[in-house]
Amino acid sequence: MTSLSSLSRLRDGGITGRLPAAGLTLAFVALAAVPLFLQAYAVGEWTFALAFAVAAVGLNILIADAGLVSLGHNAFVAFGAYATAWAAGRGMSYWESFLLVAVMALALGWVIGAPVVKLGHLNFALVTIGAGFVAPTLALRLVSVTGGADGESLPALNAPGWSGLTATAWLYYVGLAVLLAAVLLSIGLRRSQAGRALRAQRDNEAAAEAFGVQLWRIRCGVFALSVMLCGVSGWLWGITSSFVAPDSFDVTLSISLLAGVVMGGLGFAATPIVAGIFVEFVPNISSNISPAFDGLVEGVIIVVIMLVARQGLFGLLTAGIRKLPGGSRDGTARLADQRTDMAPMMSGTAGSGSDAVA
Amino acid sequence: MHEFGEQFVNGLVDGSSYAALGLSLVLILRITRIGNFAQGSQALVAVYLVWSLLRTGMPLIVAIILSTIASFLLGALLYVVIVRPVDRDQESPYGTVILTLGLLSVLQYGAQAIWGADPLNFPALFGTETVHLFGVATTRQAVGTVGVLIVLCILLYLFVEKSKFGIAFRAVAENRLAAAAVGVPILWILALGWGIAAGIGAICGSLVAPTLILQPQMMSTVLIYAFSGAVLGGMTSLAGAVIGCMLLGLLDDLVAAYVPAIGGSYSLLVAFVVIVAVLLVRPQGLFGHREVVVR
Numbered sequence: 001m002t003s004l005s006s007l008s009r010l011r012d013g014g015i016t017g018r019l020p021a022a023g024l025t026l027a028f029v030a031l032a033a034v035p036l037f038l039q040a041y042a043v044g045e046w047t048f049a050l051a052f053a054v055a056a057v058g059l060n061i062l063i064a065d066a067g068l069v070s071l072g073h074n075a076f077v078a079f080g081a082y083a084t085a086w087a088a089g090r091g092m093s094y095w096e097s098f099l100l101v102a103v104m105a106l107a108l109g110w111v112i113g114a115p116v117v118k119l120g121h122l123n124f125a126l127v128t129i130g131a132g133f134v135a136p137t138l139a140l141r142l143v144s145v146t147g148g149a150d151g152e153s154l155p156a157l158n159a160p161g162w163s164g165l166t167a168t169a170w171l172y173y174v175g176l177a178v179l180l181a182a183v184l185l186s187i188g189l190r191r192s193q194a195g196r197a198l199r200a201q202r203d204n205e206a207a208a209e210a211f212g213v214q215l216w217r218i219r220c221g222v223f224a225l226s227v228m229l230c231g232v233s234g235w236l237w238g239i240t241s242s243f244v245a246p247d248s249f250d251v252t253l254s255i256s257l258l259a260g261v262v263m264g265g266l267g268f269a270a271t272p273i274v275a276g277i278f279v280e281f282v283p284n285i286s287s288n289i290s291p292a293f294d295g296l297v298e299g300v301i302i303v304v305i306m307l308v309a310r311q312g313l314f315g316l317l318t319a320g321i322r323k324l325p326g327g328s329r330d331g332t333a334r335l336a337d338q339r340t341d342m343a344p345m346m347s348g349t350a351g352s353g354s355d356a357v358a
Numbered sequence: 359m360h361e362f363g364e365q366f367v368n369g370l371v372d373g374s375s376y377a378a379l380g381l382s383l384v385l386i387l388r389i390t391r392i393g394n395f396a397q398g399s400q401a402l403v404a405v406y407l408v409w410s411l412l413r414t415g416m417p418l419i420v421a422i423i424l425s426t427i428a429s430f431l432l433g434a435l436l437y438v439v440i441v442r443p444v445d446r447d448q449e450s451p452y453g454t455v456i457l458t459l460g461l462l463s464v465l466q467y468g469a470q471a472i473w474g475a476d477p478l479n480f481p482a483l484f485g486t487e488t489v490h491l492f493g494v495a496t497t498r499q500a501v502g503t504v505g506v507l508i509v510l511c512i513l514l515y516l517f518v519e520k521s522k523f524g525i526a527f528r529a530v531a532e533n534r535l536a537a538a539a540v541g542v543p544i545l546w547i548l549a550l551g552w553g554i555a556a557g558i559g560a561i562c563g564s565l566v567a568p569t570l571i572l573q574p575q576m577m578s579t580v581l582i583y584a585f586s587g588a589v590l591g592g593m594t595s596l597a598g599a600v601i602g603c604m605l606l607g608l609l610d611d612l613v614a615a616y617v618p619a620i621g622g623s624y625s626l627l628v629a630f631v632v633i634v635a636v637l638l639v640r641p642q643g644l645f646g647h648r649e650v651v652v653r
Contacts, residue, residue: 069455119637122393122593125455126585129395130630133582138627255463262456291475292574295467302460306444306453 024270031176035169043168050175051236053276056261057182058229064267066222067202071254072128075135076227078249080105080234085152085244086145094157098235105231109224117219132251139246151245154238175236182229187269198222259298262305265312363494365615371500373607374507378562379584380599382555388531388594389551395458397559398581399465404429404560405567406473418481426560433556434549470574480567503565586633592646
C-alpha cells in the first residue's frame, strides 16, 4: 500500500535480506574499532552518539512500525538521565540504576501512553510535542530532584581491572553493547507476531482490528518500549556527560532525532546508528557556522527526504543494490510489494509463527 | 472579585490570540485533513517580514496588510509545491506530520538565521494605553486583538457558510472525490485554504508580537495552545476552535493566578491533562462531529 510498508517487507528475505545483516555486522565491527583510533575526548563524543542511537531505535520503531510520530523523546531521554543521577545520589551502582531506569521508563511510557494512544495519530503527535516542550521547564522547577538550573553531577563509571581498558573506552563498549541489544530487540520485534500486528494496524486500522489486533494494547506497548529505550539512552547519556542539566534536553533534541531517523530511512535496522552519529556530530559542525544553522539543516533534511526519497539513505542504497546485475528480482519483488501485511499476520495468528514473506 | 475580573479578561485576551491561529489550523484540518505544525513558524516569518517592512518607514497597518498578502501567497505555494506531493503519496497521516514538523524547523531556524535570535521590539497596532472596560483595566491592544478576532470569525463564517467559494470548500472537506467529479477545482480550493490559513496566521502573529516580544521561539507556545484549543473544540469546527482556545486561555491564566503550587510554567501541563481527559470522554472534542474525527 504505502512505499514504507512495502520496503519493510522487502527487507525480510532474498538477496536484499542477506545484505542488511552483513552491513549491520560490519557497522558494529567498525564501531567496535572506534576507541582504538581516537583520543579519550573523541571517544566520549562517540559514546554520546551511541546514546542518541539507542533513543533513535525507540523512535524508529514507533514511527516506522507503529505509525506514531512522537516529538516528546527529549523528555524521556531527560527522564532517564535524571533518574540515573537520582539513583547515583542514593548510592546505587550503575548496573542497579540501569534496571531501575529501564523499568521506570517502561512504566512512565505505559502511564502516558495508556490514555494518549487512544486519541488518534494527530493528537498523539500533539500531546508528545507538549511533553517535549514541558520537560525542560519541569526539570528547572523540580529543584529537589533535578537540582534546577544547576543540574546534577554523576560519578564516573570505572572500568573493571580485568578489562584493561580506560574508563572512557569501557563506557564506550558498554554503550555499544546496549545499542547492539536495542537493535537486536528492534529486529526481533519486527519479525515477531507483535511486529506484524503493529504494521497491520499502521496500514489499516479497521482490518487489523477485525483480525484480532488489540489496537490499544499493542500501541500502548510499543510506546512504552520506545520510552524505555529513551530512558536507557538517558542512562548512558548521563554517565557519559557526568552532568545533567535542563538545557541539554529541549525539544530541538527530538527534532534532531526525527531528522536523523528520517534521513537514515524509517524502518531500517541500521538507521539508528546513522541517526545517533547525525545527532551528535552535525550540531557540532553546523553550529560553527551559525547557531541557527543546525535546526535549519535538520529541517531541510526532513523536508527534502520526505519529498524525494521517502525511504532515506538506506532506501536509496537498497534500491541501488537491487538495480545491480544479478541483484534484480523485480518480478517477485513487485509481487511482494503489492501484498498487504494481512497475510503474514493471519498465518501468525493461526499459530504457524513463521515469517510468511520469504 | 475585581482581581478575578482582570484575570478573566487576561485569559480571554490570551485565548483570542490562540484562537486566531486555531482558526488557521482547523481550516487546514477541515479541507486537507493535515495537522499543520508549521502554522506557527509561517506566522513567525510573516511577523519578521512586517518588522523588516517597518524599517523602510512604512506605516504599521500597511506593513501588516502587505505581509498578510505575502503570507497568503506563500501559504498557497507551500501547499502546492511541498505539502501536496507528500500528502498525495501517502494515506497514513504521519508522513505529513513529519513533513510539517520539518517545515517548522526550516522556517523557525531560517528566520533565526536571517533576523537573528535577539528579541526585537514590535509596535502595538492599537497602542498600549490602558483602557477601562466594565471596570476592568486592560490595554487598547488587548481590546483590539479581541476585536480583530471577532471580525475574522465573522468574515470566515460568511466565507465558508454563505459564499460560493464556501460551498466548494465544504464540498472538498466532505468528499474530495465527489467534489472533483462535479467540477470543483480541488487544487485551487486546497491552495486557497492554505493561503487563507497563512494569512490569518500572519495577522495573529502581528497582534501577539508586541506582548510576546519578537524572537524565533515566539510562536511555539502559541502554536501548542492553538493546537490544543482546536483539539479541545473538536478539530473540525471553526466555532469550536475559537471556544476551545478561549477556554484554554482562561484555564491557563486562572490556574497560573489562583493555584500557586502549579503556577506559570506548569499551566501547559494542566491544559494537556484537561485535553486528554476531554478527548477520552468525547473523542470528537467539545463541538466536533463524530463522523469526521481526524485520526
